[in-house]
Amino acid sequence: MTQAVLKESETGGFEAFTPRQNAVLETALRLLVEGGGGALTTARIARAANCSKESLYKWFGDRDGLLAAIIAYQASKVRVPGTGPLPETEAAFREHLEQFASDLLSVLSGDVSLALNRLAIGQASRDDAHLGRLVLERGRRMIGQRAGALLEAGRRRGFIRYEDGDAVFQTLYGLVIRDFHVRQLLGDTLTTEEGDFSAQAKSAIDQFFALYGTEGAARS
Amino acid sequence: MTQAVLKESETGGFEAFTPRQNAVLETALRLLVEGGGGALTTARIARAANCSKESLYKWFGDRDGLLAAIIAYQASKVRVPGTGPLPETEAAFREHLEQFASDLLSVLSGDVSLALNRLAIGQASRDDAHLGRLVLERGRRMIGQRAGALLEAGRRRGFIRYEDGDAVFQTLYGLVIRDFHVRQLLGDTLTTEEGDFSAQAKSAIDQFFALYGTEGAARS
DNA sequence: TCCAATGCGTACCGTACCGTACGGTTCGGT
DNA sequence: ACCGAACCGTACGGTACGGTACGCATTGGA
Numbered sequence: 001m002t003q004a005v006l007k008e009s010e011t012g013g014f015e016a017f018t019p020r021q022n023a024v025l026e027t028a029l030r031l032l033v034e035g036g037g038g039a040l041t042t043a044r045i046a047r048a049a050n051c052s053k054e055s056l057y058k059w060f061g062d063r064d065g066l067l068a069a070i071i072a073y074q075a076s077k078v079r080v081p082g083t084g085p086l087p088e089t090e091a092a093f094r095e096h097l098e099q100f101a102s103d104l105l106s107v108l109s110g111d112v113s114l115a116l117n118r119l120a121i122g123q124a125s126r127d128d129a130h131l132g133r134l135v136l137e138r139g140r141r142m143i144g145q146r147a148g149a150l151l152e153a154g155r156r157r158g159f160i161r162y163e164d165g166d167a168v169f170q171t172l173y174g175l176v177i178r179d180f181h182v183r184q185l186l187g188d189t190l191t192t193e194e195g196d197f198s199a200q201a202k203s204a205i206d207q208f209f210a211l212y213g214t215e216g217a218a219r220s
Numbered sequence: 221m222t223q224a225v226l227k228e229s230e231t232g233g234f235e236a237f238t239p240r241q242n243a244v245l246e247t248a249l250r251l252l253v254e255g256g257g258g259a260l261t262t263a264r265i266a267r268a269a270n271c272s273k274e275s276l277y278k279w280f281g282d283r284d285g286l287l288a289a290i291i292a293y294q295a296s297k298v299r300v301p302g303t304g305p306l307p308e309t310e311a312a313f314r315e316h317l318e319q320f321a322s323d324l325l326s327v328l329s330g331d332v333s334l335a336l337n338r339l340a341i342g343q344a345s346r347d348d349a350h351l352g353r354l355v356l357e358r359g360r361r362m363i364g365q366r367a368g369a370l371l372e373a374g375r376r377r378g379f380i381r382y383e384d385g386d387a388v389f390q391t392l393y394g395l396v397i398r399d400f401h402v403r404q405l406l407g408d409t410l411t412t413e414e415g416d417f418s419a420q421a422k423s424a425i426d427q428f429f430a431l432y433g434t435e436g437a438a439r440s
Numbered sequence: 441t442c443c444a445a446t447g448c449g450t451a452c453c454g455t456a457c458c459g460t461a462c463g464g465t466t467c468g469g470t
Numbered sequence: 471a472c473c474g475a476a477c478c479g480t481a482c483g484g485t486a487c488g489g490t491a492c493g494c495a496t497t498g499g500a
Contacts, residue, residue: 122342
């Protein structure tokens with residue numbers, strides 16, 4: 001009985017899967033990306049992963065548990081971009097922000113992220129949003145914490161000025177992501193210009209400094 | 221044979237439904253909002269609308285046709301906010317922008333809009349995104365056109381300055397919507413502050429003028 | 441008054457999926 | 471060499487859904 005419980009893991013449920021379970025989840029992720037949410041049935045997963053449905057139910061308890069495990073597994077794989085040392089100079093701070101913005105665009109535009117978000121959004125409704133909350137907790141919240149630390153460091157050094165930490169992060173998010181995320185979720189494809197995440201990030205950070213910077217922002 | 225064809229209506233298929241069909245689509249929308257995408261089965265729609273499944277298939281041809289008709293019907297109901305006269309003074313221009321931003325937040329946060337977007341996103345995958353394209357065409361594109369006209373009027377009058385019309389609209393969209401849309405799609409609920417769309421719109425337009433305005437932006 | 445069309449209600453069929461059960465097999469411990 | 475646990479492959483029951491067919495009521499026109 002190696003069932004991996006992670007239901008009601010509001011605080012920080014230590015989800016540890018065996019290597020075999022990780023392989024199964026990896027296969028499930030591949031199926032999800034290739035065939036969309038409709039292709040994610042227990043029979044298909046079992047066949048693709050060379051395991052039995054009985055094992056799936058023994059490991060993950062339920063179909064919702066399996067989906068939740070897939071989300072948790074992917075979240076555990078994606079390490080929050082660069083939790084490294086915080087920047088000391090304004091140039092380094094701007095560099096960090098641009099890197100963060102570019103990484104954010106890349107991650108949210110990735111096949112796996114889009115497929116998982118589509119799955120969670122498709123399952124969500126006004127009442128029940130189990131998977132949606134999980135995605136928000138394991139994904140959005142982590143990114144917000146990372147960005148919050150970065151922005152706070154910039155504020156401490158006097159590179160930017162703001163009062164409401166949540167508001168400034170949401171503005172940064174809006175400037176960087178614009179309508180790209182929802183458009184891609186709906187199946188739209190970005191233009192070649194829009195797909196240049198480095199340039200998009202640079203432009204967004206320029207605008208961000210124009211709003212929150214303390215110095216005359218040197219245009220790139 | 222009053223089948224309402226609207227497949228491959230890339231240009232602008234004139235979808236006209238009979239009153240009875242409109243009533244059925246209205247009932248379907250109610251079911252969708254109340255019970256999520258999973259509750260949108262042909263049997264349930266027929267029972268709730270007091271019609272037969274055979275009529276559904278005769279009118280809309282297919283289940284996809286039915287879903288597409290629901291989207292088209294809702295899009296035909298929501299009139300693009302205020303296609304009225306364009307503003308002459310800068311104060312009126314700012315007022316128009318704030319109204320547009322507030323309306324955009326209200327529409328995208330509405331139950332029906334969220335449910336339809338969830339449905340289209342849940343159906344979408346990397347290959348097929350039939351409903352997603354329809355939502356983008358009937359919803360996003362209309363909003364973009366309206367905003368483009370408004371912004372162009374402001375530029376003609378010299379209230380704002382920009383070069384790339386698409387880029388400026390996307391920046392406006394990002395400043396207004398931030399991460400609210402995806403969060404709500406995932407089932408999250410906005411805080412009371414975030415739910416004050418009027419205040420959010422004012423703040424966003426302030427930031428927008430700080431980026432693209434020609435005068436020293438008077439902070440409200 | 442008759443008739444054809446439209447549409448409602450219901451029953452039905454094939455299929456797909458979730459969840460479970462069973463027989464056979466592999467593998468680590470003793 | 472033996473045993474039990476874990477696991478794979480497959481099959482099965484129950485259910486729900488998409489799509490179709492049939493019987494009957496209503497309605498508008500000749």
